[in-house]
Amino acid sequence: MQQIVFLDRDTIPSQITLPRPAFAHQWQEYPATRPAQVVERLQQATIAITNKVVLNADTLRQLPQLRMVAIAATGTNNVDLDYCREHGIVVSNIRGYATGSVPEHVIAMLFALRRSLFAYHQDIQAGVWQEKQQFCFFTHPIGDVAGSTLGIIGSGSLGQAVARLASAIGMNVIFAERKAASECREGYLPFAQVLKEADAITLHCPLSEETTDLIAAPELAQMKPGSLLINTGRGGLVNEADLVAALQSGHLGGAGCDVFTAEPAEPSNPLLAHADLPNLLLTPHVAWGADSAIQALANQLTENLEAFVAGHPRNRV
Ligand SMILES: NC(=O)C1=CN([C@@H]2O[C@H](COP(=O)(O)OP(=O)(O)OC[C@H]3O[C@@H](n4cnc5c(N)ncnc54)[C@H](O)[C@@H]3O)[C@@H](O)[C@H]2O)C=CC1
Ligand SMILES: O=C(O)C(=O)CO
Secondary structure (H helix, E strand, O other): OEEEEEOOHHHOOOOOOOOOOOOOEEEEEOOOOOHHHHHHHOOOOOEEEEOOOOEOHHHHOOOOOOOEEEEOOOOOOOEOHHHHHHOOOEEEOOOOOOOOHHHHHHHHHHHHHHOOHHHHHHHHHOOHHHHOOOOOOOOOOOOOOOOOEEEEEOOOHHHHHHHHHHHHOOOEEEEEOOOOOOOOOOOEEOHHHHHHHOOEEEEOOOOOOOOOOOEOHHHHHHOOOOOEEEEOOOHHHEOHHHHHHHHHOOOOOEEEEOOOOOOOOOOOOHHHHOOOOOOEEEOOOOOOOOHHHHHHHHHHHHHHHHHHHOOOOOOEO
């Protein structure tokens, strides 16, 4: 009988139905799991479900029963895929479930930053209006989203879905070729050219060795003055301290960050430590968080388990 252990069940909110697989199984779930608890909790497991709990080689080699890791997310950077491949552990992820939710979050951040919504809210709270003589006041830039250029890094399901929504609101969309590439595929522009030409950049590639610190001081310096950076990919794609410096210097117009190098982010994280910057918008990794998206994720998770047990794994990574 399959022994299924879900390590971080509370990442799926209670209003979402998580269908139980139809095959015979024992199910054990934990609201959350600390690194030190993983090995003990997965000792008998044949199938581990994890959203963000890290399963590295050190942990995996202590789990001889494990046959499948079902990642309850698209991003796979919390699991040592090489180890799993070499040791016959099937890994599956969830695909294309948030093509409504994430793009809406990205576009919401773009509008909020381009129109300085957070900054105006802060000024009203600080009593700035009472010092002015008019029905309105202008203390922060307000620009147009329509007609501006959006640079997209990562052209998978989310990059493409963001492109569709951005085009619908009148943005010009350009896709970046990989940073290290010497030639450009059709439909892509060189990475550096996208940095230079875009009024806003949005990140939709996976976190890997190749993409860690993809955007750091040199790349931020190449971005157009006043441009925006939106990161709903993974925190490690951006050097957080360098991003804060680019906002403080006034070179960057604003940044929207949904993901952080460590989550939950500590108060000492550079972005949290500067969360009062008027042009920095932070959300706690909730771009995927529309109920419709999470329900689609939950359904796909069960389908992945059933396909594995039926002998034809799907969404293998
Ligand atoms: N904040 C949130 O709530 C969510 C964040 N994510 C993140 O978004 C990422 C993308 O999701 P999807 O579009 O569904 O994945 P996907 O697998 O459909 O697309 C990823 C794309 O990135 C490209 N890519 C890989 N390495 C690259 C590189 N070095 N430079 C440029 N492009 C590269 C791939 O070729 C692919 O086209 C996930 O890996 C995950 O980290 C995903 C869902 C929700
Ligand atoms: O699906 C993903 O990769 C997410 O980050 C949401 O958990």
